[in-house]
Amino acid sequence: MRAIHFLGIAMLSAAIIGCQTHPALAPGSAAPQPPASSSAVLAASTAADWREVPPEQLLVMTLAGGGRVLMELAPEFAPLHADNIRQLARSGYYDGLAILRVQDNYVVQWGDPNEQQPRSVGAAQRTLPGEFSRPIAGLAEFTPLPDGDVYAAQVGHSGGFAAARDPARGQAWLAHCYGALGVGRGMGADSGGGPELYVVIGHAPRHLDRNITLAGRVLQGMDQLTALPRGTGPLGFYEKPDQYVTIASIRAAADLPTSERPALQVLRTNTPLWAAYVDTRRNRRDPWFIEATGHVDLCNVGVPVRQTPRG
């Protein structure tokens, strides 16, 4: 039974293949075989189908236990916050802070556990104007996903990020999909800035779109956040300091010694291969499937990430 179920589940797993790195993408990988699967399409990708994550946009969070979470900032959507978060990281602001909150099916949040004497942000800003959306005009890239959306007039992908648009208002914004990196704020639209950050760990809370600043997304290491014990206090806050998960450091890859610098690539989301990939997510042709869905939700597409191939 187990082997059979393993097989069945193997087909199921295509559902999140886009959220994982792909060893199969190493040079010499097999050409795609019909029926096209996500992995077959990715195996047929060339170097031109991938873009390097700029080291200054790649954040490396190291937890006290040694776990690493790699995140990409999105300066096209949140330029002020991306710069501020990078500056906070460079100055060591986050080092020694902690994950204070893990609310099931919602968010992991980190910040300064010391309410009485909050740490100085140094030359960075504690608060910034909210960057909840931006003009469609000037956005370098947007590939629409024609499958429809409950929350927005248009959804699609921009530079590897799940995003949405409202042509009537001429605005575009990042979507709160699983793994989205957000900027905690208070009641005021301008009350956040980067000292307190959160990551979506559950079903996409899309109602937060355009209500709070998204500054990027997690590319690797989600399991370092999602497997943490849920907080038992209100809103999933940890009730005792000894429950806090200490953050050893957060640094931009560009600020790390070359030898310690991770290198990741994200699949380009404006290529013919991307269109073929999305189609494999929309129409499941794996033999396990009985009903080819014919549609795919923005947050179920998943934008593949891989280690930069050596050499």
Next chain:
Amino acid sequence: MRAIHFLGIAMLSAAIIGCQTHPALAPGSAAPQPPASSSAVLAASTAADWREVPPEQLLVMTLAGGGRVLMELAPEFAPLHADNIRQLARSGYYDGLAILRVQDNYVVQWGDPNEQQPRSVGAAQRTLPGEFSRPIAGLAEFTPLPDGDVYAAQVGHSGGFAAARDPARGQAWLAHCYGALGVGRGMGADSGGGPELYVVIGHAPRHLDRNITLAGRVLQGMDQLTALPRGTGPLGFYEKPDQYVTIASIRAAADLPTSERPALQVLRTNTPLWAAYVDTRRNRRDPWFIEATGHVDLCNVGVPVRQTPRG
């Protein structure tokens, strides 16, 4: 800052209030105050707005560590599987089996770790015909959610379960929302039956709808499953037996001594109060929100569960 963020996050947390029990629902709770919030609407509910979960449909899974997960079977959608799973539980089939797989943003799965000598299912069935959908005709209740859906022609709620309908085919089915309880199967549509079960722990994998049998949903204790270490093997399977999470027992509440029997109620999903509740999920009027979304995704509604009030 912390206090401020706590406030802000308090508003955010409305996003999953529907997935939690509500201490605020105890007798004597405050009457709703405009603008209506989810908690205010629930605080105004009466006993008639809630239904008792039948003890024979309420599954109690106890993990070796003592954690409990409470699940409700959905006999209207999967009658054969609900009966079979209940029989497997009654016979003690699941006792001593284990969680074998935790795949991030996807599923937790449990079954028999012994591939060589699988445990006997006794008088129960190892496999059953798939119950992927059922006729719309004869379904006791279905309250449409008019907000639209990427995957199905119609979505809504039936007896507290998130469901979908296709009038063209005259079929209805349960939706793969967070917490959905499914029946692992192999390549064949009839290769599952109940010995191996899974629970959705991530963004709704709705492409599985109508491809595999859903037999119910988790009502309480999701954090006992979601905070487990992710499996490092292919598809999130644990690679070493010492990583398995042992299941002490699974029993229907009806088969437990009265003193050990949990009692839960689920908010009725076919009442005026339900309509008011859904509206608070669709239009966020909490002062924290700047953009009232105006739409809500089926899997973001959340059907409230509470302990049965004493007396």
